[in-house]
Amino acid sequence: MLFAVKMDVDIPAGLDPDVRADLVAREKAYCQELQKSGVWRHIWRHVGRYANLSVFDVESNDALHDVLWRLPLFPYMRIDVTPLAQHPSDLAAQEV
Ligand SMILES: O=C(O)C[C@H]1C=CC(=O)O1
Secondary structure: EEEEEEEEEEOOOOOOHHHHHHHHHHHHHHHHHHHHOOEEEEEEEEEOOOOOEEEEEEEEEEEHHHHHHHHOHHHHEEEEEEEEEOOOOOHOOOOO
16 A cells, blocks of 8 residues: 655754754654565655655555654654555556
8 A cells, every 4th residue: 555644843942952963863764674575665755845745655544654653753842644545647567
């Protein structure tokens, strides 16, 4: 199942810089591990914002929740999830 996930990040300005750096480094490592396993299919930056638009490929709503819940930056994110279905006009989805 594919999901579009929008993540807006809002890390408090007063957070200890070392804690912040550790969180961001762990977030990056987790994100890249999930990309390698095929779960985190795409990640795009929203221009001019500390936000991303991502596509996840998981087995269920519960699996997506589990993945998102484990994000190191989860406590500092607003997350919006949109389940995706195939579009009938998508050439890439049509058999030749
Ligand atoms: O930078 C972000 O958009 C937040 C988060 C998502 C992946 C990652 O490495 O950091």
